[in-house]
Amino acid sequence: ENEDEESADVSAITKVLEWNDAGEATVIEHITHIHHLTLSDRVGEYDNKCCDGCLLPISDSFYYCTQCDFFLHKVCVELPKVKQVWHHRCQSSLVLTSNELFRCVACGYWSKAFAYKCEECKKRTCLRCIIARTPGAHTCVGHKHPVFLYNEYRGGCVACGKNNIKGLLRCKDCDFSLDYKCFSLPITSQHKSDEHLLSLTYHDDNSYSESYFCDICEERRDPNLWFYHCATCDTSAHVKCVIGRHSFFKPGNIIEVRKDIHEHPLIVVKKIYYYPNCGKCGEPCFDLALECTGCNFIIHLACPR
Template sequence: MEESNNYGHRHPLVLLKENRLIRHRFESRCNRCESHVSAPCFSCAEGCRFYLHKVCAEAPLELSHPFHPPHPLLLLMEYRSFDLSGSNHCNYCGGTCWGFIYRCSCHLRLHIRCALFTFNIAQNSFKELEDPSIPTKDEDKCFRCWEPLANYTYFFLDGGFGLHKKCTDEIPLKMNHKCHRKHPLTLQFNNQGFLCAICQIDSPTGFFYGCSPCGLFIHIGCSSLPRNIKDKTHPHPFTLLLRRVPFICDACGTSGSHAAYSCGPCDIIIHKKCISLPRVIKSKWHDHRLSHTYFLHREYVGILDCIICHEEVNAEHGSYSCSKCNDMFHVDCVTKDEDTYVIVENEDEEEEYANSLIVLEWNDSGEAIVVEHFKHVHPLRLGDSVSEHENKCCHGCFLPISTSFYYCSQCEFYLHKICAELPKVKHVWHHRCPQPLVLTSNEGFVCVKCDYISNAFSYKCEKCYKYTCLRCVVALTPGARTCLGHKHKPLLFYTDYKGKCNACGEDDIEGMFRCKDCDICLDVKCFSLPITIQNKCDEHLLSLTEHEDNSYSESHFCDICEESRDPNLWFYHCRRCDSSAHVKCVLRKYSFIKVRSILDVEVHKHPLTFVKRAYYYPNCSGCGEPCLDYAFECTEPGCNYIHHALCP
C-alpha cells in the first residue's frame, strides 16, 4: 500500500490496489463520482470511510475533450436534484449527474469516469479502459456494433457503455460520408439533442459522427449502411439511395433529408427504420387489428384525423388503418410506445372479439331489441321510453337511465346500450400491463382514474388487480365526445397536453379533453361527471350545470355544505327548487356503490358491508368519531369493526 496526498481530506490516504483490501466495498461510494468504490482507489488511513477512485482523484480540473472541441470541460460540483426533464443527465451514459462532474458552458454534462473513458478512446489508450472486475449483463451491448458484449473480449465502464476490443479499430475519429459531402464528420457528443439524419431517432446519450456547423448528426451504427435490404414484409428488396434533398417517407409520412431506401417496382422511398415496419398490429388504442399501407384511396378513408394526436393523416403516404371502422393512425403515433402494441405474426388467423351480448331478436331496421348479456340470467329488452323507468339506474355505471337502454322484464336490471355492448375483455391505452382488462361485476373497487368507490361493472387487470369503472373506460376510448353545453366540435383527448380544467379549476393537469376551436379544457374526472344524478338534498334529479341562468343573488352558495361557491366552476342544479350544490358535495366518494353491498378491502381481515347509519352511532375504528352517515361495517359475529366511508 502506498501513501498519497490527501486530495482535500483531513486524514492521510492510502492507495488500495485490490478489492479485497477495501473494508466497506459494497456499502461505500467514491467521494467524487458517487459510484460504488472499487480498486485501485484511495482510502482514509483513519478508517472514516472516505474513498476516491484513483482515476477520479487524478482527474484534471480542466479537460480539452476531442469529442467536444468548442469548449474545455471543467470539473465542478453538481448537487443532487430531482429534475425529470433530463437536463441534469450525463450526455454519454444517460445517468443522473451529481457529485463531481465535467461540465461545459453549453450545458454538456459528463460523469468523471464517462469523460475519461471517452477521452481514452479518442487517444487510443485502450489499456486504461480495462476493468475485469465489472461483470456484464445479458442486455449490455457494444455501442459500436450493438452485439452483446459477452460475445467477444470487451472494455466496459460501470454505468456507461461497453466496447468490443475488435471494434476499437473501426471507429475513426473523422470520416467523409456521402450523405454530407460539404464537411467531414467528426466523432463528438450530441448534447444539443439533434435527430440522426439517417434513422430520424433522437438519442441524447453516447456520441455520434457530426458536423457542428451544419447541425448534422449520425449514429455510429448508421454511418455504414448496407446497399440492399430485403425484408419479409415487402415483396422486393430495397436499394440504398443517398439523397441530399428533402423527401417524404412513403411508409410513415414524415420527412427525411439525407439517406433513403427505394423500391423501384413499387415506386416508393422510405427511411431505413421504416423497412421493418410490421404489416399488421394489434394496438391498445383500438379494438380491431390495424394494417399498414403505403397509400389509401381518399374515398375509402372517411375521417382523415389520427385517432391519437387528432392531426390530419395524409392518405397519399403510409399509415395504419382499420378496415372495419375506417379509423386512421399516424405510423409514429401508434408505434411510439412498444408496450402499447403487438405484431400479428399470423395474419390469416381470425381475429377474436369477446362479445358480451348474444342477440335473440332484431327489428326491421337491424337493431338488436332482445339480447342476452353474460352478466345477467334473463333476456334483456331494448327500452323505448325513459319515463316508464324513471329514477332507475344502469347496473353497469350506476348512472340514471337515459335514452338507449336495455331492461329486464323479470327483475329490475338495467343497462345502458353503450354499457351492454362493451366487450368481455378490452385493451386500453391508459393501462400499462400487457394483458387485456376483464369485465367484472359485483366486486367492490376504487377506480384508478376517478378514485370513486363502486361495485358497479368495471374492467379489472388480472395482473396488478387494478380496476377502471365503465364511465372512465368509455370517456377514454379514442374518438370525439360531446360535452355539456359546448357549441363547437366535440372534445378530443390529448395525452400530452397540460393545463387548467374549466370545470373544477384545478391547474397543471396532464392529459386533457380539448376543443380545437376554443380554449375549453376538461380533465378525465370532470369529463365523466354524470349529466344528471339523484341526491338526498333534493327530491328531483340534479343536472350538471356550467353557468348561472339567473341573477337573483350576487352571492353563490352550496345548498348542501352552505359554503360559498365559485360561479365560474361547474355545479349541480335543480331548476324546480332553484337549488345548487358543489360537485364534490353531490358526488361523494361513495356515490357509485349500493347500500348493503359487500366488499373485500385491505384495511380489514373480513369482508365489509356498506351501510347507512340512521340510528345507533358507533365510533369509527379509524378516527374514533361516531359514524353518523355512510360507513363500512363488518358483519362477522364478534367483530365490531366499523369505518367511515370517507375516513382515510
C-alpha cells in the same frame, strides 16, 4: 393524434333470444347477469334508476331485468368482453369484470360497477374512464363542440377549476378542457337536501353575488364552475357536496369484507335521516354505509379498506 385502439371481437352478450325488425337484439343473455335482459327506450319511466355498468343515470336506450333491479345502458351492454387499449402501459389485454370492489386507476373513485381489469398489474379502469379515453371525438353536454383526449397535455379543468392536470379532454376550437372526473359527471343526481333531481349546471347566470353559496355545506362557490341545481326549489350545490366520495356505489350492492371486520356479507345502504355509529371507528354513518341485515352492525363505506 392517438392511434385507434383495438377491441377483441368477443361480445359480452352470450346469447340473443329475440330480435326486432330494425335488427336490434331485444332480449339477451349477458355475462354479468343471471337473468334475461330486455331492451327498452322508455327512459322517462326509469329516470330515478342508474346503469349497473357505469352507475350513471338511465338517459338513453337500455336493457333491464324483469326479475330484479338491474339496468344496463345499451352502450354498456355492447362493450366487448376483452379490450386492448393504447393508454395502458402493460401489454396485457383488459378483461371486463363486474361485482368486484375496486378503485379506478384513472379517476380514483371507488366503485362496484363494471370495470376493465388488467390481468398483469390487476389495476382496474371504470367504464366512464374507458369511454373518456377512447380515441376520437366525444360529445360533452356542457359544451357545443366535441372534445378530444390529449393524454400528454397539462392544464386546467373548466368544470372544477383545478390546474396543472395531465391528460385532459380538450376542444380544438376553443379554450375548453375537462378532466376525466368532470367529463363523466352524472347529468342528474339525487341528494337528501332536495326532493327533486338536481341537474348538472355549467354556469351561474344569477347576477346577485350573495346567491353564490352551496345549499349543502353553506360555503361560497365559484359561479364560473359547474354545480348542481334544482330549478323548482332554486337549490344550488357544489359538485363535490352532491356527488360525495362514494357516488358510484348502488344501494343494495353486497360487499364481502375481511372476517376480522365482520363475519357476514354487508349490503350498501343509504342513511338519510338516521345516522348510527360506525362499528369500527365509532363515528356517525352519513349517506352510504355498509350494513349487515342479519345483525346490528354497520360501518362506513371506507372503513373496511
